[in-house]
Amino acid sequence: SAVISQKPSRDICQRGTSLTIQCQVDSQVTMMFWYRQQPGQSLTLIATANQGSEATYESGFVIDKFPISRPNLTFSTLTVSNMSPEDSSIYLCSVGRGEFTEAFFGQGTRLTVV
Amino acid sequence: DQQVKQNSPSLSVQEGRISILNCDYTNSMFDYFLWYKKYPAEGPTFLISISSIKDKNEDGRFTVFLNKSAKHLSLHIVPSQPGDSAVYFCAASGRAADSSYKLIFGSGTRLLVRP
Numbered sequence: 001s002a003v004i005s006q007k008p009s010r011d012i013c014q015r016g017t018s019l020t021i022q023c024q025v026d027s028q029v030t031m032m033f034w035y036r037q038q039p040g041q042s043l044t045l046i047a048t049a050n051q052g053s054e055a056t057y058e059s060g061f062v063i064d065k066f067p068i069s070r071p072n073l074t075f076s077t078l079t080v081s082n083m084s085p086e087d088s089s090i091y092l093c094s095v096g097r098g099e100f101t102e103a104f105f106g107q108g109t110r111l112t113v114v
Numbered sequence: 115d116q117q118v119k120q121n122s123p124s125l126s127v128q129e130g131r132i133s134i135l136n137c138d139y140t141n142s143m144f145d146y147f148l149w150y151k152k153y154p155a156e157g158p159t160f161l162i163s164i165s166s167i168k169d170k171n172e173d174g175r176f177t178v179f180l181n182k183s184a185k186h187l188s189l190h191i192v193p194s195q196p197g198d199s200a201v202y203f204c205a206a207s208g209r210a211a212d213s214s215y216k217l218i219f220g221s222g223t224r225l226l227v228r229p
Contacts, residue, residue: 103217
């Protein structure tokens, strides 16, 4: 298994500001994933972050809004830029193994934008 | 287009009885199916998975059944315990156009096990 630490665990932010969420894994992983869970909704993949290359974004998500860094094999950040109340969600970092026979998640960051 | 569906938003079961959580999918190319449990203020925790070439996988109190012809899978928990009360997500794994694997999640079912 993998132990994933996310920071911060929660935050309340003013609209128009940005928040950077950090994800630290206790082992080297090739691919890291960022998800969003809006209130009462499922987990939606935002992007896949590979070390040494640009992140791959899913339909409906753009780099200007959700810039991602992946400086090494154990760490990634997701920034939520120019926030609005619609960005209020839980943001989750995840790592997978092989063909996704298992995937592991951090505890999530609960973001509230006011 | 929702490729993975959990049509029951909630389920209430008596302690000791069986809990059956259902999941339907539309894409026949999915390779693996996974179940996750999520408590409030925590990330999802992996429970059990099943390969698309199998029809059953069992791990302790948890059994997952896959019916490929119906594009349906279910998670059975027996006996159910109050600590099983959580939101359960079904997820499917398959190759995307760029050959990477992605997980697609259902909307979740909230299970309540009554003492």
